[in-house]
Amino acid sequence: VYLGAKTGRDGVGGATMASAEFDDKIDEKRPTVQVGDPFTEKCLLEACLELMASGAVIAIQDMGAAGLTCSAVEMGAKGDLGIELDLDKVPVREERMSAYEMMLSESQERMLMVLRPEKEKEAEAIFHKWGLDFAIVGKTTDDLRFRVLHQGDEVANLPIKDLGDQAPEYDRPWAEPKKPAPLAASDAPQADIAEALLKLLGGPDLSSRRWVWEQYDTLIQGNSLQLPGGDAGVVRVEGHPTKALAFSSDVTPRYCEADPYEGGKQAVAECWRNLTATGALPLAATDNLNFGNPERPEIMGQLVGAVKG
Numbered sequence: 001v002y003l004g005a006k007t008g009r010d011g012v013g014g015a016t017m018a019s020a021e022f023d024d025k026i027d028e029k030r031p032t033v034q035v036g037d038p039f040t041e042k043c044l045l046e047a048c049l050e051l052m053a054s055g056a057v058i059a060i061q062d063m064g065a066a067g068l069t070c071s072a073v074e075m076g077a078k079g080d081l082g083i084e085l086d087l088d089k090v091p092v093r094e095e096r097m098s099a100y101e102m103m104l105s106e107s108q109e110r111m112l113m114v115l116r117p118e119k120e121k122e123a124e125a126i127f128h129k130w131g132l133d134f135a136i137v138g139k140t141t142d143d144l145r146f147r148v149l150h151q152g153d154e155v156a157n158l159p160i161k162d163l164g165d166q167a168p169e170y171d172r173p174w175a176e177p178k179k180p181a182p183l184a185a186s187d188a189p190q191a192d193i194a195e196a197l198l199k200l201l202g203g204p205d206l207s208s209r210r211w212v213w214e215q216y217d218t219l220i221q222g223n224s225l226q227l228p229g230g231d232a233g234v235v236r237v238e239g240h241p242t243k244a245l246a247f248s249s250d251v252t253p254r255y256c257e258a259d260p261y262e263g264g265k266q267a268v269a270e271c272w273r274n275l276t277a278t279g280a281l282p283l284a285a286t287d288n289l290n291f292g293n294p295e296r297p298e299i300m301g302q303l304v305g306a307v308k309g
Contacts, residue, residue, distance in 0.1 A: 008107045051113075056123045173300070232248035234247075
């Protein structure tokens with residue numbers, strides 16, 4: 001079952017674009033940038049929570065990188081099932097979209113679910129209540145094949161395991177990143193200390209982020225304990241008298257550029273410090289590794305170093 005917002009051409013190839021090399025033709029890549037809608041995202045979140053509480057959900061996957069392709073393949077492969085999709089039933093907001101565009105669109109606020117058949121009407125009512133699309137776009141099969149139908153034609157028929165958890169793994173060649181030469185004290189430009197301080201404080205690395213977070217409502221539902229501007233955000237766990245969750249996102253890009261290994265270490269350490277400053281106990285971390293083209297050994301070396309760090 002397809003749930004959430006309609007599919008458009010925004011975000012097609014976005015995951016691969018993230019590791020592309022940019023040049024003076026960068027404007028041509030604008031369609032690969034996803035367009036988010038926070039209000040629809042909130043509605044989707046609430047609808048999914050309500051649906052999960054009903055016991056209707058067997059499996060659920062967000063349509064993130066590679067969109068419908070990745071979500072369908074991952075669910076099928078993990079469940080040892082085949083998947084058949086009918087793209088003619090996918091809600092779209094643009095005309096004449098090709099099968100390629102629909103399968104790889106990364107339009108935001110979309111989910112793919114496998115539901116209990118007897119709960120279909122209840123699930124549909126929940127999503128319509130939240131003003132979201134609900135469409136049965138396919139079915140599971142027992143042949144471990146990934147089939148895609150479009151305008152009456154079978155446009156794809158592939159072994160789902162080879163696309164999912166048994167896909168080949170890359171072992172790319174990589175080279176140790178070159179470390180920049182140490183900066184001598186004599187290389188630092190001479191400047192008035194007061195002027196230098198003002199310039200530093202006015203730069204994007206040290207200036208206030210107030211103009212960013214003031215654009216968002218941080219008090220919805222009244223669960224915010226630590227508001228923006230501190231070391232980490234702290235949100236009350238509703239219904240629990242003493243428990244709260246703290247979140248922080250940190251990195252210093254110039255450290256990673258100078259030494260990916262040390263930069264990776266520093267990113268984790270900084271996030272840890274910001275969490276503990278609120279009184280929280282760090283429990284888990286996730287990464288968002290943004291690097292260039294991994295087919296270049298020196299770039300792959302940066303990735304390896306940061307992961308090790």
